[in-house]
Amino acid sequence: MPQSADKVLDHSKLFHEPEYKDMLANKKATYECGHTAETIHQIGDWTKSWEYREKNLAREAVTINPAKACQPVGAVFAAQGYEGTLPFVHGSQGCVAYYRSHLSRHFKEPSAAVSSSMTEDAAVFGGLTNMVEGLANSYALYKPKMIAVSTTCMAEVIGDDLNSFIIQAKEKGSVPEDFPVPFAHTPAFVGSHVDGYDNAQKGFLDLFWEGAERKAGDSINIIPGFDGYAVANNREIKRMLDMMGVGFTILGDVSEVYDTPSDGTYRMYAGGTTLEDAKASINAKATISMQEWCSPKTMEVVEKVGQETAVFNYPMGVSATDSFLMKVSELTGKAIPDALKLERGRLVDAMADSQAYLHGKTFAIFGDPDFVLGMAKFVMEMGGEPSHCLATNGSKKWAKQMQAVLDASPFGAKAQVWAGKDLWHMRSLLATEPTDFLIGSSYGKYLERDTGIPLIRLTFPIFDRHHHHRFPTWGYQGGLTVLVKILDAIFLKADQDAGTLGETDMSFDLTR
Numbered sequence: 114m115p116q117s118a119d120k121v122l123d124h125s126k127l128f129h130e131p132e133y134k135d136m137l138a139n140k141k142a143t144y145e146c147g148h149t150a151e152t153i154h155q156i157g158d159w160t161k162s163w164e165y166r167e168k169n170l171a172r173e174a175v176t177i178n179p180a181k182a183c184q185p186v187g188a189v190f191a192a193q194g195y196e197g198t199l200p201f202v203h204g205s206q207g208c209v210a211y212y213r214s215h216l217s218r219h220f221k222e223p224s225a226a227v228s229s230s231m232t233e234d235a236a237v238f239g240g241l242t243n244m245v246e247g248l249a250n251s252y253a254l255y256k257p258k259m260i261a262v263s264t265t266c267m268a269e270v271i272g273d274d275l276n277s278f279i280i281q282a283k284e285k286g287s288v289p290e291d292f293p294v295p296f297a298h299t300p301a302f303v304g305s306h307v308d309g310y311d312n313a314q315k316g317f318l319d320l321f322w323e324g325a326e327r328k329a330g331d332s333i334n335i336i337p338g339f340d341g342y343a344v345a346n347n348r349e350i351k352r353m354l355d356m357m358g359v360g361f362t363i364l365g366d367v368s369e370v371y372d373t374p375s376d377g378t379y380r381m382y383a384g385g386t387t388l389e390d391a392k393a394s395i396n397a398k399a400t401i402s403m404q405e406w407c408s409p410k411t412m413e414v415v416e417k418v419g420q421e422t423a424v425f426n427y428p429m430g431v432s433a434t435d436s437f438l439m440k441v442s443e444l445t446g447k448a449i450p451d452a453l454k455l456e457r458g459r460l461v462d463a464m465a466d467s468q469a470y471l472h473g474k475t476f477a478i479f480g481d482p483d484f485v486l487g488m489a490k491f492v493m494e495m496g497g498e499p500s501h502c503l504a505t506n507g508s509k510k511w512a513k514q515m516q517a518v519l520d521a522s523p524f525g526a527k528a529q530v531w532a533g534k535d536l537w538h539m540r541s542l543l544a545t546e547p548t549d550f551l552i553g554s555s556y557g558k559y560l561e562r563d564t565g566i567p568l569i570r571l572t573f574p575i576f577d578r579h580h581h582h583r584f585p586t587w588g589y590q591g592g593l594t595v596l597v598k599i600l601d602a603i604f605l606k607a608d609q610d611a612g613t614l615g616e617t618d619m620s621f622d623l624t625r
């Protein structure tokens with residue numbers, strides 16, 4: 114073998130060694146039907162044709178590479194935004210390992226969550242025993258201030274009743290009677306991570322606000338939504354509100370738990386919204402959701418207690434940040450300070466400086482409904498043209514909202530909206546109606562390799578690049594981050610296209 118204890122090869126080099134090349138060649142000959150390279154290329158080319166596109170878009174029986182995760186991922190993420198809270202997923206260990214790894218690989222931080230470890234017997238007889246023992250062990254071992262329960266497919270298919278199970282677990286002494294155990298049913302076989310986030314946030318407010326009498330004050334609540342850039346975006350929202358002198362509570366602030374320092378101390382419960390602040394949030398004058406499609410059920414709870422509400426769609430860029438700040442000013446009576454107006458002007462100036470390179474560039478955008486809406490708005494604001502706007506977890510109602518946004522700008526005239534479609538659909542779209550760039554998550558890198566269209570990573574999950582989430586995408590400062598990322602991709606493509614000495618390098622410019 115090519116490696117030993119004294120010579121350990123990285124996997125990218127290891128699999129180029131002769132032994133592995135032979136092994137993979139034998140596997141291909143044995144298990145892949147022995148098609149010739151010519152046949153494979155012929156079929157591959159056909160799958161990029163208009164004929165195949167029509168068959169692909171008509172597909173109903175199967176989903177291939179959806180641009181979404183399942184509900185419990187969103188519930189675990191939401192739970193980690195509260196002080197001392199341990200996410201507890203009622204289901205199998207394997208499922209919960211996926212949720213932890215999915216979040217950890219994006220944020221490059223540990224993502225603590227426990228499982229009730231349901232197996233075959235629980236699938237037949239129910240998971241009450243697992244809940245009783247699991248809550249007791251979690252409370253004793255990890256000493257949380259709150260345990261937030263959600264579910265996986267197994268628990269939902271057999272119909273386990275979380276409310277009843279939690280009551281019985283408390284009666285059996287698993288946790289004290291007054292210990293907070295909010296819950297949310299999050300079946301992984303329907304909806305997506307944004308629904309799981311919403312269900313979990315609703316569960317928190319149901320618990321915190323139950324039986325409380327509201328005494329309206331002047332502060333506001335912010336619900337960030339499921340956001341892979343939450344570390345930086347939550348901090349950016351707090352910075353802007355502090356500059357305005359606004360009193361606020363962020364409901365579910367994950368910015369500390371997903372950005373802990375390396376100083377020799379492990380912080381399982383870093384930061385988060387305090388339970389006292391979460392309870393007091395019923396007294397806020399208003400609640401603002403930064404992502405409409407992440408919070409419909411939660412906002413219903415807010416409206417029922419009499420708070421004013423406002424919803425946004427991933428406020429990215431000039432006009433979206435303007436709308437957010439003006440709404441905050443309207444609700445609180447606080448003026449937007451000159452310092453923020455200067456930040457706005459700097460973003461406008463940066464966009465104007467680069468407008469010649471942005472104008473007319475076409476983009477395919479995929480991701481969560483709010484992200485696609487916000488990203489498309491900002492692309493058009495910069496003079497770019499969205500061509501394909503795809504959200505696997507987007508509904509028909511979202512598609513109408515998306516179309517209205519596109520119709521409001523001349524740069525959206527040629528755009529097409531694809532609700533409920535997956536990334537294999539996107540492959541057909543890019544093969545038949547290519548764009549200049551693709552904006553989405555790391556899963557778009559396979560589309561980049563297959564179609565040659567450069568990928569700009571700007572949403573969750575980002576697995577193959579590091580630390581993007583530490584820089585904001587919301588607000589005027591966030592707009593600069595996004596602008597620079599897009600421009601870097603444009604200039605890199607220009608350099609690559611002009612990279613052949615003496616043939617294509619006439620515009621291989623040093624100054625742009």
